[in-house]
Amino acid sequence: MTTPAGGTPPASDPAHGDEIGLRNQIRARWHALPELTRAGISIGLFVGLSILFFFVDHALAYGTLTITALFWIRRLPPVPYRLAAQVALVVIYLIAEPRSVGYVLAVGFAMTWVPQRYRTYTYPAAGLALAVLYPFYQDRLFTVPVFGVWPDVATGVYMLVFVMMAVGLNIVVGYAGLLDLGYVAFYATGAYTAAWFASLQFPHTTWHFGAVGIDPHLAGIHVTIWLLLLVAGVFTALSGIIIGLPTLRLRGDYLAIVTLGFGEILPQVARNGDSLFGFNLTNGPNGITPLDSLGFGHRLSSLTGGFLPANYLSCCSAKVLGHQIQSTDLFFWTALVLLMFTIFCSLRLQYSRLGRAWIAIREDETAAAAMGIPLMRTKTWAYASGAFFGGIAGAYYATFKSATFPGDFFFNISVFILCMVILGGMGNIWGVIVGASFLAYLNQEGLANTGAWINSNIHVGGWHPNLDVPLYASGIYGVIILVVMLFRPEGLIPSRRRAAELHEGVHDEPLYDTASAGA
């Protein structure tokens, strides 16, 4: 919820005239207004918003009003019972509106109490809390106009997996500035790695290692998925290095083309891989299915008193907070853990020595080389780290679907993931997360819902549209890419540094130009 009141002093003193960027200018103008006008405008906005929300959902409207009240209590001088008043407001609200929106907004209230310097952690923590609890309140959420119902938990898993991939691609595209148009190749590698070692694909070998939920004498290789996630990541990173070593010295646009080439070759190999010299590697267009299930096995399950489920697919009789836990929920939480891991690694990498080297290369390759940064090694690391997370995501998603098909790895997917990174803001992990979740949702449910809404609600004269909106998904991504690149190349939630580069332009001329080196 963006608030013009802000409730907090601005980060930098507006009097200094440090007003770079639209947001800061607006903020400075805002704080130049008299206190009373500001109060009036923001209360008016909030009340207006509440009235608007009233038509959508009563809980949302009351919640917004409560937030307004909380904000203005906060601005009062520190009177003795201020905190008590705030708590009382929240309690009254929760009693009056026990529905899920109340829980959602409770987190919003929590944010208004948090001191400025802890805000950095509050937003991610609140987001995480909302995400963890999502399966509990998803079915009780209100219907959004146009977009329809909130995504179900299976869509949530899909979104998390794609967010993970987008965060991985962000390392390559956002941090290191290497355009990778074949990221789907890594996704495919991860998925097939999981499929090979946890299915009936190789019936002449029988080898079990910690697999759950299957007959221990079943043919084929069955390794526990937990190990396979790691193996898939490492294997994909290795293939990233193998692809990267000969190609990363190419200049940017050629590199894009080469990655695109790999992204086209790999699915074709998967499609034709049912008789590679007579050997059935990928089972061709039929794909590899089913895969073994995730699970912790009976020993761990009983050790933790059933908290860790033995097998995700045949689990769960527990009812928590009035919600019957399902296997999809378990997959959702596991995906969340994996995503946390990805985000953690990505954040730690960003300002590490390696991350700073990536930024240097992105901004000026020649200068970076002159400063002693080994170009090839640094770029290869970017490639490998990006590939690592792509591989894990691919392996996990294959496990969730219990199948992997060559048709899942089209070029569109590469562009789709790239679109997520661009929309959110190249180089800024929070932006990428927001962009990726939104686009993944659109792809899975949003476009279909929106299309249904358009078809049933829009009539121009006697004309009733009968659009198959999901059919035009790639065109819609095309429009998003075009509009974002033309008008806001730094993305919705930009990284400051990247925004400056994209607006001022940087010299990304490589050390060696094929034009001059090849002459």
Place this chain on the structure above:
Amino acid sequence: MAAEATAAGLPERLPRPSPTTLFGLVLVVLLVVWLAVNLVKTPGDFFDVLLIGLTTGCVYALVALGYTLVYGILELINFAHGDVFMLGGMFTITFSTSFFGLHQGQGFAIVPIVFATLVLVMLACGLLNAAIERVAYRPLRSAPRLAPLITAIGVSFIIEDVGLAWKGPNYVPAPDIFPHTNVFSVGGVDYGWNKLIVILITVPVLLLLLWLVQRTRQGKAMRATAQDMDASAMMGINVNRTISFTFLIAGALAGAAGVLYALYVTTVRFDQGFQLGLIAFTAAVFGGIGNLPGAVLGALLIGLIQAFNEGLNWHAPGSDWTESIVFSILILILVFRPEGLLGERTPEGG
């Protein structure tokens, strides 16, 4: 380019490592042996396939020239180019059947109709391509090089969906009007008129393009802009107009290719442009991007490779593997000889 393997970056060019050359030579030798065995085993098929390859190569050449022209002047891989070509095919179907009432069995009446369609489609695609440049690439000319590349992908997807919305998700049939009678038939090798007509249209278009680039004032401006944009602006060349003109020409070539493709293959589908565009781009890189004769040579070679792969009997991988082979060639070329067969047009060489 190869010298950069030493990350420390010595400025002078190191000698090419010999294993690379060896690897390339082995590949070429294997290819020649494979072709020779096929030639001996089934000479009839071999020449049939050769002629088919030359014909598809001609269509590729027209598309590849568009990539090369644009790359030469802006150093931009115009991903949308293949989709402009696809729209050209759709324009062809609409113009020729709806406007001119083209259908099968009209005898020589098809000649003016095909000609008029060709002109109209070339014009339409040229204008479309110039418009794309104006909207999607010109605002980003001073941005980092990857920015217009990303918008190019976006535009490509948009045009693809325009084709999808316009003509639907299925193959759109085009009138099969080129006569299939044989020009000659020697020892089981048939050469149909439909193949000859493709070449008969391609060659004059190519000559026209060469004349335009080499002999006219506008062509000179194009070459100058490709060499140095700032310097040509100082010399009084209207750079923006020259770039627009280049896109117009490139689009017109894609349009011509679209006409030939639609009438020769007789089906068009909305997603064919991107794939064929990538193959044509490979051809342009193969010959040396920025180099006009190189693009034609590369296109003919790619056309031949594709036809041999799909048409020969003895140990040919078959059409399932065409894209993999073409993209492997692309990757090998970019990695081992990024300047292509004939050499990239250098800033100095014009």
